Amino acid sequence: xxxxxxxxxxxxxxxxxxxxxxxxxxxxxxxxxxxxxxxxxxxxxxxxxxxxxxxxxxxxxxxxxxxxxxxxxxxxxxxxxxxxxxxxxxxxxxxxxxxxxxxxxxxxxxxxxxxxxxxxxxxxxxxxxxxxxxxxxxxxxxxxxxxxxxxxxxxxxxxxxxxxxxxxxxxxxxxxxxxxxxxxxxxxxxxxxxxxxxxxxxxxxxxxxxxxxxxxxxxxxxxxxxxxxxxxxxxxxxxxxxxxxxxxxxxxxxxxxxxxxxxxxxxxxxxxxxxxxxxxxxxxxxxxxxxxxxxxxxxxxxxxxxxxxxxxxxxxxxxxxxxxxxxxxxxxxxxxxxxxxxxxxxxxxx
Amino acid sequence: xxxxxxxxxxxxxxxxxxxxxxxxxxxxxxxxxxxxxxxxxxxxxxxxxxxxxxxxxxxxxxxxxxxxxxxxxxxxxxxxxxxxxxxxxxxxxxxxxxxxxxxxxxxxxxxxxxxxxxxxxxxxxxxxxxxxxxxxxxxxxxxxxxxxxxxxxxxxxxxxxxxxxxxxxxxxxxxxxxxxxxxxxxxxxxxxxxxxxxxxxxxxxxxxxxxxxxxxxxxxxxxxxxxxxxxxxxxxxxxxxxxxxxxxxxxxxxxxxxxxxxxxxxxxxxxxxxxxxxxxxxxxxxxxxxxxxxxxxxxxxxxxxxxxxxxxxxxxxxxxxxxxxxxxxxxxxxxxxxxxxxxxxxxxxx
DNA sequence: CAACAAAGGGAAAACGTTTTCCAAAGGACT
DNA sequence: AGTCCTTTGGAAAACGTTTTCCCTTTGTTG
Numbered sequence: 031x032x033x034x035x036x037x038x039x040x041x042x043x044x045x046x047x048x049x050x051x052x053x054x055x056x057x058x059x060x061x062x063x064x065x066x067x068x069x070x071x072x073x074x075x076x077x078x079x080x081x082x083x084x085x086x087x088x089x090x091x092x093x094x095x096x097x098x099x100x101x102x103x104x105x106x107x108x109x110x111x112x113x114x115x116x117x118x119x120x121x122x123x124x125x126x127x128x129x130x131x132x133x134x135x136x137x138x139x140x141x142x143x144x145x146x147x148x149x150x151x152x153x154x155x156x157x158x159x160x161x162x163x164x165x166x167x168x169x170x171x172x173x174x175x176x177x178x179x180x181x182x183x184x185x186x187x188x189x190x191x192x193x194x195x196x197x198x199x200x201x202x203x204x205x206x207x208x209x210x211x212x213x214x215x216x217x218x219x220x221x222x223x224x225x226x227x228x229x230x231x232x233x234x235x236x237x238x239x240x241x242x243x244x245x246x247x248x249x250x251x252x253x254x255x256x257x258x259x260x261x262x263x264x265x266x267x268x269x270x271x272x273x274x275x276x277x278x279x280x281x282x283x284x285x286x287x288x289x290x291x292x293x294x295x296x297x298x299x300x301x302x303x304x305x306x307x308x309x310x311x312x313x314x315x316x317x318x319x320x321x322x323x324x325x326x327x328x329x330x331x332x333x334x335x336x337x338x339x340x341x342x343x344x345x346x347x348x349x350x351x352x353x354x355x356x357x358x359x360x361x362x363x364x365x366x367x368x369x370x371x372x373x374x375x376x377x378x379x380x
Numbered sequence: 381x382x383x384x385x386x387x388x389x390x391x392x393x394x395x396x397x398x399x400x401x402x403x404x405x406x407x408x409x410x411x412x413x414x415x416x417x418x419x420x421x422x423x424x425x426x427x428x429x430x431x432x433x434x435x436x437x438x439x440x441x442x443x444x445x446x447x448x449x450x451x452x453x454x455x456x457x458x459x460x461x462x463x464x465x466x467x468x469x470x471x472x473x474x475x476x477x478x479x480x481x482x483x484x485x486x487x488x489x490x491x492x493x494x495x496x497x498x499x500x501x502x503x504x505x506x507x508x509x510x511x512x513x514x515x516x517x518x519x520x521x522x523x524x525x526x527x528x529x530x531x532x533x534x535x536x537x538x539x540x541x542x543x544x545x546x547x548x549x550x551x552x553x554x555x556x557x558x559x560x561x562x563x564x565x566x567x568x569x570x571x572x573x574x575x576x577x578x579x580x581x582x583x584x585x586x587x588x589x590x591x592x593x594x595x596x597x598x599x600x601x602x603x604x605x606x607x608x609x610x611x612x613x614x615x616x617x618x619x620x621x622x623x624x625x626x627x628x629x630x631x632x633x634x635x636x637x638x639x640x641x642x643x644x645x646x647x648x649x650x651x652x653x654x655x656x657x658x659x660x661x662x663x664x665x666x667x668x669x670x671x672x673x674x675x676x677x678x679x680x681x682x683x684x685x686x687x688x689x690x691x692x693x694x695x696x697x698x699x700x701x702x703x704x705x706x707x708x709x710x711x712x713x714x715x716x717x718x719x720x721x722x723x724x725x726x727x728x729x730x
Numbered sequence: 731c732a733a734c735a736a737a738g739g740g741a742a743a744a745c746g747t748t749t750t751c752c753a754a755a756g757g758a759c760t
Numbered sequence: 761a762g763t764c765c766t767t768t769g770g771a772a773a774a775c776g777t778t779t780t781c782c783c784t785t786t787g788t789t790g
Contacts, residue, residue: 031522033496035776046740051778059738076517082441082497083776085432086745089381093493101451101476102460104663110452118481123493126451126476131468143443143473146383147432147746148498167426172381313454316664316672323666385746396770401748409768433746436775497776 034077043071054079085147093123094341095149097141099156100130105281107313109155112334119335120342125149134161145173151345153337154180158222176341176353178333179224188341188353190333194224197326197359198231198278199238201306204361205276206239209370210304214247214274216261216284228280228308247274251284258284262291266303275303275370282307282314282323289320289366300324300368310362321365329357384427393421404429435497443473444691445499447491449506450480455631457663459505462684469685470692475499484511495523501695503687504530508572526691526703528683529574538691538703540683544574547676547709548581548628549588551656554711555626556589559720560654564597564615564624566608566634578630578658597624601634608634612641616653625653625720632657632664632673639670639716650718660712671715679707 036050043050045064052058053068054077060068085091096113098106110126117124127144129137137160144152151174154160165182168175176188205213215232218225229248236243246268249261258279265274279285285307289299299305299321310327336355343349386400393400395414402408403418404427410418435441446463448456460476467474477494479487487510494502501524504510515532518525526538548565555563565582568575579598586593596618599611608629615624629635635657639649649655649671660677686705693699 031524033521033776037776047777048740048742048779049738052739055778057778061738064739076521078492078496078521080436080496080776081493082432082435083745084778085497086430086436086747086776087778089745091432091493091498095475100464102457102464104457107452107454114450114452114478114480117478123490124478125445125498126478128464128467128474128476130464140473142428143431143441146428146430147435148441148475171383171426171428174381312666313663314666316662316668318666319669319672322669383746387746397747398749398770398772399768402769405748407748411768414769430746433775434748436746436777437748439775 034075039071039077043068090150093149095125095127095144095152097127097154099159101128104311104313105309108330109334112331113338116335116338120338122342129159138164151341156180174345176337178337190337190355192328192357192359194227195231198228199235201278201326202232202235208367210276211241212274214265214277216258216279217248217250218280219251225280258288259291262288266295266297278306280308282309282311282325285323286318293320300366304367306367324364324367325362326359327362328359333357384425389421389427393418440500443499445475445477445494445502447477447504449509451478454661454663455659458680459684462681463688466685466688470688472692479509488514501691506530524695526687528687540687540705542678542707542709544577545581548578549585551628551676552582552585558717560626561591562624563626566611566629567598567600568630575630608638609641612638616645616647628656630658632659632661632675635673636668643670650716654717656717674714674717675712676709677712678709683707
């Protein structure tokens with residue numbers, strides 16, 4: 031692999047490497063004829079500057095790294111869209127990294143690779159990506175880091191998060207307004223902060239709205255499974271007078287399984303039972319052909335976009351204070367929630 | 381931003397930087413007590429090696445770059461999955477890059493950033509990503525490059541491609557075997573090699589199978605639109621005796637629009653008209669609730685996986701010859717093709 | 731016309747590593 | 761005891777840039 035250096039260009043153009051660098055970077059005035067000559071030689075030799083060498087002396091590469099758990103998950107669709115448009119807006123290069131399936135040690139090496147001369151700052155998405163010790167260590171080096179949905183106590187890094195608790199609270203309220211009083215919840219494993227917060231929102235809403243707080247209205251996704259089917263099955267098997275009239279799921283993937291289960295049993299959604307999800311996924315496995323899922327929407331596009339734009343402003347020095355934002359959710363009204371108790375009502379109303 | 385160097389570690393441990401390097405890389409034997417001491421100091425100071433400096437002298441970073449047009453497109457789902465699992469298998473770091481919306485000049489800079497000390501090799505997916513001149517230039521530097529679906533004449537780079545022509549041919553044949561004789565084709569813009577090849581496959585099949593080669597059975601997607609709706613609309617408006625009984629689309633996105641159009645007009649799919657797509661997308665915009673689309677499947681997962689694994693083998697030196705592969709397609713039988721002319725036949729058969 | 735500023739070029743240091751080369755010390759063998 | 765290898769540590773060069781500093785030349789001004 032042949033690579034052209036400024037030294038060779040200098041030799042061919044009859045000037046020192048210093049001068050070549052000055053021409054290429056426009057960093058100081060150079061005689062017009064020399065300027066042209068150097069430019070011509072560089073062009074003709076197909077010169078491209080060495081990123082590593084430049085990074086070494088300039089302590090920067092004009093690039094940002096984005097690290098997510100995986101890139102293929104439909105959940106990330108809008109987030110990626112946001113990152114990509116953010117990248118387009120920003121004058122930083124953006125590289126995306128997936129830590130899917132990697133051990134903590136591999137993740138460390140990966141981020142170390144990034145943070146030591148490949149990118150100038152890094153955006154880490156997701157609570158369970160890294161252990162706290164690692165985040166703390168990274169933060170203590172002062173390397174510019176933006177954590178999204180990844181709060182680590184006492185670390186004053188840049189932080190974006192969404193109000194999960196409020197989101198679920200609003201969803202329960204939404205169902206309440208549609209006449210539902212027996213509202214069940216399919217919760218995620220409580221080892222992730224997101225899931226804990228969401229369950230908290232449910233419990234709080236149940237209390238605040240005076241709903242019956244039956245323990246069998248809350249069920250947890252099993253270890254290693256993301257499947258809401260068996261839980262829905264159990265809900266539907268409850269006696270008619272206590273059977274939930276609405277089921278809220280901690281994310282859309284679970285909701286889609288739950289809906290499939292209901293349809294399979296001949297229970298119509300939303301006429302016989304209402305279902306809500308969380309995340310408002312705009313992309314889904316193409317096997318799903320049920321009704322569009324009414325869901326709590328995170329502003330993922332904005333989060334992605336803002337994170338790139340704000341971090342690049344920070345890196346450029348246009349912004350000195352710490353970046354910290356909490357995003358509010360909204361209800362995406364679609365086809366899986368009906369009014370309860372009004373037989374003649376339409377399937378759906380906002 | 382404070383960063384720890386081997387020099388400082390050396391000072392603290394009472395040895396030279398050389399020795400520190402040897403300990404950290406296990407590159408030569410060092411006295412046990414010194415070894416331990418250095419390791420302890422490095423650990424305690426939170427040392428991480430500088431990627432740029434290392435890249436400079438070692439001429440390598442143990443990383444691979446993947447460049448695609450965008451990361452959010454559902455089309456890329458299986459490809460990304462393949463890349464990610466390939467990355468997991470390989471011992472190279474993999475970074476993903478999106479050139480969405482970038483000008484050719486920006487793309488050049490982006491790849492230059494990558495190829496000069498950030499990664500050791502690059503995988504470029506997609507025909508229309510770069511102009512030929514650029515590919516030629518990159519290839520001439522000898523930088524390890526793998527082109528997927530990106531043939532540039534006379535460039536002997538590593539190349540993966542799929543047999544588009546054969547894929548469409550097989551699809552027409554498949555429809556033929558289901559009794560269809562009036563088969564229309566919705567073609568992509570002919571500025572991309574993929575689209576040209578696919579159309580070629582259609583024409584060849586029509587000729588080989590002795591189907592009527594009506595020019596109004598071939599229609600091209602309009603500039604700037606990816607929408608098959610108006611074309612389908614036109615097909616359905618043809619007189620009954622010449623109206624196509626099957627419509628083949630150059631990709632699944634177009635097929636989904638075409639199906640939507642048919643359903644809207646009260647034309648049932650596949651009972652009244654059969655539709656096929658290309659790509660076999662496993663992920664789709666969640667608005668689509670029609671039948672699952674019978675489609676020509678590209679082995680995208682394999683392509684992604686193989687490309688990472690093979691390129692890393694090549695970079696490691698385990699493989700010296702040029703990598704070049706053509707992948708065959710298959711028919712993914714789903715719900716949108718029916719037998720024609722047999723009223724009692726089931727909707728679908730393999 | 732002397733003094734001084736400004737402009738433009740190059741030498742050399744610096745960035746943080748790895749690696750080559752050299753030197754010293756110790757051990758084995760004749 | 762002297763020679764020769766082996767082991768282990770350090771000094772210094774190298775990687776390809778940018779940047780600081782210095783020098784020369786030219787132009788300006790009193």
